[in-house]
Amino acid sequence: MSEAMVQILTLFHSGVVYGVIILFGALGEIITEKTGHLNLGVPGIMYLGGISGLMASFFYENNNPDANTAISIILAIVFAFIGSALGGLIYAFLTISLRANQNVTGLALTIFGSGFANFFGGMLNSMSGGVGQISVATASNGFRAYISAIAGNDTKDPLYAIFGYGWLAYVAIALAVILYFVLNKTRVGLSLRAVGEDPATADAAGINVTKYKYFGICIGAGISGMGGLYYTMDYIKGTWANDGTIEALGWLAVALVIFTTWKPLNAIWGAILFGICYWSYLYIPGLDRSSSEIFKMLPYLFTLAVLIVVSLRKKRETQPPAHLGLPYFREER
Amino acid sequence: MDTNLAVEMRKVTKTFGSVVANENVDMQLRKGEILSLLGENGSGKTTLMNMLSGIYFPDSGQILIDGKPVTIASPKDAFKFGIGMIHQHFKLIDVFTATENIVLGLEDNKKFDLEAASKKVLEIAEKYGFQINPKQKIYEMSVSQKQTVEIIKTLYRGAQILILDEPTAVLTPQETEKLFAVMKKMRADGKSIIIITHKLNEVMEISDRVAVLRKGQYIATVNTSETNPQALTDMMVGRATVLDINRPEPVNPEPRLVVENLTCVDEEGVKRLDNVSFTAYSGEILGIAGVAGSGQRELLEAVAGLYPVKSGTIVYSSDYKNSKSLVGLDPLSIRKMGVTMSFVPEDRLGMGLVGTMGMTGNMMIRSWRKGKSFFLDRKSPDKLAQKIKEELEVVTPDVNYPVRRLSGGNVQKVLVGREIAAAPSVLMTAYAVRGLDINTSYTIYNLLTAQKEKGVAVVYVGEDLDVILALCDRVMVLCGGQVSGIVDARTTTKEEIGLLMTQFRREGAKENE
Numbered sequence: 001m002s003e004a005m006v007q008i009l010t011l012f013h014s015g016v017v018y019g020v021i022i023l024f025g026a027l028g029e030i031i032t033e034k035t036g037h038l039n040l041g042v043p044g045i046m047y048l049g050g051i052s053g054l055m056a057s058f059f060y061e062n063n064n065p066d067a068n069t070a071i072s073i074i075l076a077i078v079f080a081f082i083g084s085a086l087g088g089l090i091y092a093f094l095t096i097s098l099r100a101n102q103n104v105t106g107l108a109l110t111i112f113g114s115g116f117a118n119f120f121g122g123m124l125n126s127m128s129g130g131v132g133q134i135s136v137a138t139a140s141n142g143f144r145a146y147i148s149a150i151a152g153n154d155t156k157d158p159l160y161a162i163f164g165y166g167w168l169a170y171v172a173i174a175l176a177v178i179l180y181f182v183l184n185k186t187r188v189g190l191s192l193r194a195v196g197e198d199p200a201t202a203d204a205a206g207i208n209v210t211k212y213k214y215f216g217i218c219i220g221a222g223i224s225g226m227g228g229l230y231y232t233m234d235y236i237k238g239t240w241a242n243d244g245t246i247e248a249l250g251w252l253a254v255a256l257v258i259f260t261t262w263k264p265l266n267a268i269w270g271a272i273l274f275g276i277c278y279w280s281y282l283y284i285p286g287l288d289r290s291s292s293e294i295f296k297m298l299p300y301l302f303t304l305a306v307l308i309v310v311s312l313r314k315k316r317e318t319q320p321p322a323h324l325g326l327p328y329f330r331e332e333r
Numbered sequence: 334m335d336t337n338l339a340v341e342m343r344k345v346t347k348t349f350g351s352v353v354a355n356e357n358v359d360m361q362l363r364k365g366e367i368l369s370l371l372g373e374n375g376s377g378k379t380t381l382m383n384m385l386s387g388i389y390f391p392d393s394g395q396i397l398i399d400g401k402p403v404t405i406a407s408p409k410d411a412f413k414f415g416i417g418m419i420h421q422h423f424k425l426i427d428v429f430t431a432t433e434n435i436v437l438g439l440e441d442n443k444k445f446d447l448e449a450a451s452k453k454v455l456e457i458a459e460k461y462g463f464q465i466n467p468k469q470k471i472y473e474m475s476v477s478q479k480q481t482v483e484i485i486k487t488l489y490r491g492a493q494i495l496i497l498d499e500p501t502a503v504l505t506p507q508e509t510e511k512l513f514a515v516m517k518k519m520r521a522d523g524k525s526i527i528i529i530t531h532k533l534n535e536v537m538e539i540s541d542r543v544a545v546l547r548k549g550q551y552i553a554t555v556n557t558s559e560t561n562p563q564a565l566t567d568m569m570v571g572r573a574t575v576l577d578i579n580r581p582e583p584v585n586p587e588p589r590l591v592v593e594n595l596t597c598v599d600e601e602g603v604k605r606l607d608n609v610s611f612t613a614y615s616g617e618i619l620g621i622a623g624v625a626g627s628g629q630r631e632l633l634e635a636v637a638g639l640y641p642v643k644s645g646t647i648v649y650s651s652d653y654k655n656s657k658s659l660v661g662l663d664p665l666s667i668r669k670m671g672v673t674m675s676f677v678p679e680d681r682l683g684m685g686l687v688g689t690m691g692m693t694g695n696m697m698i699r700s701w702r703k704g705k706s707f708f709l710d711r712k713s714p715d716k717l718a719q720k721i722k723e724e725l726e727v728v729t730p731d732v733n734y735p736v737r738r739l740s741g742g743n744v745q746k747v748l749v750g751r752e753i754a755a756a757p758s759v760l761m762t763a764y765a766v767r768g769l770d771i772n773t774s775y776t777i778y779n780l781l782t783a784q785k786e787k788g789v790a791v792v793y794v795g796e797d798l799d800v801i802l803a804l805c806d807r808v809m810v811l812c813g814g815q816v817s818g819i820v821d822a823r824t825t826t827k828e829e830i831g832l833l834m835t836q837f838r839r840e841g842a843k844e845n846e
Binding site: 185186193207 | 409412425426427437438439445470
């Protein structure tokens with residue numbers, strides 16, 4: 001196999017890994033935005049998901065020498081979901097019930113989530129004796145298990161580029177397909193989209209707008225949080241690193257939602273494309289530290305390009321939900 | 334008891350604050366008939382129907398469906414009783430298809446199947462003679478198609494009683510014909526229909542009986558076959574009431590604003606103003622009457638430079654020698670020439686005032702350009718605000734209190750007061766007294782008359798015909814964007830204006846409508 005081919009395969013592999021983190025974030029945000037709420041708290045929610053899952057597994061495994069893999073994984077997932085859904089609940093309460101500004105609330109949630117996660121991440125570090133000493137090996141290995149019979153361990157094998165990921169990656173892709181189905185083929189999806197498009201009309205049609213918004217935002221946040229969990233458990237192998245990567249990927253998730261024009265199926269390939277763009281600087285010869293940063297801009301440039309194209313085409317299907325970012329009062333007309 | 338009644342409303346009363354929208358209104362709808370609900374703007378037709386469709390809840394009175402007393406607390410309840418209302422403003426989601434909109438919010442414990450729903454939609458359409466593509470998106474539809482979706486939506490939910498709120502206001506004559514054909518088929522199928530309208534020719538054509546409301550009061554219900562437009566107009570506008578408004582004769586009237594063949598087209602290509610010609614003279618009040626949406630707003634905005642003019646001329650002359658065309662000028666230059674406008678729209682704050690600012694701030698919106706120094710001049714707007722507050726008795730704790738929090742009447746006083754303070758030579762006001770109590774209304778009438786005596790050309794767009802007849806010198810009547818007549822307010826009658834408003838006398842207008 002040629003050297004170039006190997007490089008492409010490894011780039012693809014690392015692109016997919018980052019892509020999965022972005023994909024989780026974006027899928028959650030798609031649900032949130034379909035209810036008409038722009039949640040800029042995605043990075044913070046991903047932080048919350050990451051730290052909650054890590055802490056659950058950490059305390060379980062540290063207190064049980066014979067930790068059970070399945071239990072540790074379930075604990076991690078459940079707490080990651082609850083932790084990030086609670087973040088979503090704060091946002092939902094502020095923006096739905098108190099009608100606070102959505103952008104400000106979202107940004108505040110990002111700052112809060114990052115501070116919260118790094119505080120407890122630091123705490124875990126000191127409890128386990130130093131930076132990088134946290135170990136949730138049982139859970140992490142469980143998350144990182146892949147179908148080695150097919151994929152093998154050879155990173156140069158094309159099969160490894162397809163099957164060589166922790167199983168959460170496939171969950172993310174399945175989730176995108178499920179989300180597409182729910183949004184477009186079910187009554188719940190129709191009502192949810194109606195709420196985001198025109199809450200007054202949905203209200204008049206007998207849909208409980210507030211309920212849909214709360215559930216949409218909390219479930220969306222829970223799914224976004226899985227991105228953080230995948231990062232801590234799979235990518236950095238079950239430890240804590242406060243280098244800001246989650247935040248960077250969280251913003252990419254927000255950008256990806258626009259890039260996909262709010263369509264879950266587009267998010268699958270879009271996320272992988274974003275992941276590949278993120279790492280492409282490693283594979284382009286002759287870059288120094290400063291010029292490599294330029295390549296990290298690529299996902300955002302793509303998003304800008306999509307925005308320009310979409311705005312020029314003026315097709316209604318590719319526009320954001322009509323009521324995105326606006327509060328809804330029943331009495332106000 | 335008459336078992337033949339689909340709906341009976343007994344002594345229904347609804348008030349909004351101090352405004353009585355409906356007072357002891359009785360109404361009966363028989364099964365399988367088309368009932369016209371006739372009345373001027375603000376006569377309480379829509380309020381009455383909103384109580385039937387669950388949007389408002391009556392203060393007192395009783396509603397009976399099929400002879401049984403019922404409580405309708407929400408639109409859902411209304412559906413339960415088989416009542417469906419088609420509002421003037423459609424409640425549809427643009428990016429959804431017709432079928433998606435029709436089934437939205439419907440819980441029928443069946444499998445969610447859009448294909449089956451589409452089929453059922455087509456069946457309904459075929460039965461009553463609608464033309465609809467169930468898979469078409471709403472934003473690709475014409476207004477008439479959207480209305481079709483709304484009607485089918487109510488039929489799909491099994492409505493037996495349909496209420497159409499001014500359904501023809503947005504339709505072309507051909508589309509109206511089609512709608513009427515559909516309505517007749519629905520009647521033949523045993524549905525009961527109420528149509529709210531103020532177009533007399535439509536009342537005569539489509540309805541079996543006519544119920545007339547005037548100023549929130551129930552007047553009478555008559556069989557269409559036994560009445561005529563003249564009798565209906567009399568019932569609708571009532572006997573002229575004498576208002577004691579001081580009306581001096583115009584002094585030295587000279588043309589101020591000459592509008593000729595003005596035609597304006599909106600974004601959707603519909604003619605909002607059609608060949609409008611008139612002259613506003615200095616020292617007189619020109620009243621503009623017409624049912625809502627006849628082009629009043631567009632006319633004022635076109636003169637003020639806020640609405641695009643397709644063809645025609647608007648010439649402003651400060652005296653006989655200086656004339657200048659206003660078409661194509663920006664609003665600021667038009668304003669500088671002394672043409673001002675105060676438009677009181679439904680939401681009051683929508684045009685002209687900034688809700689979160691106080692009176693002083695709102696005065697400054699007009700005055701800051703006059704300032705010479707780098708800093709804003711706060712003193713003179715503050716003085717002006719104080720003056721308006723005292724002269725017009727604006728009830729506000731402080732001139733810096735946000736106008737958004739003031740009552741509607743006080744907001745209007747601020748708006749009108751500020752426009753008058755600009756010392757205009759043409760003053761245009763629309764609905765200046767809407768929602769105001771009698772005393773405040775008289776304050777504003779006197780202000781307008783004072784302006785007239787100063788030699789200002791006043792254009793007064795109003796709703797209450799009694800006021801227009803007592804306040805104005807001449808009255809121009811608009812109907813469907815056309816001028817259906819300009820009459821002398823001192824000699825004309827309410828009936829004449831009422832007929833002009835519904836274009837009854839204009840045979841020629843029907844064809845090119």
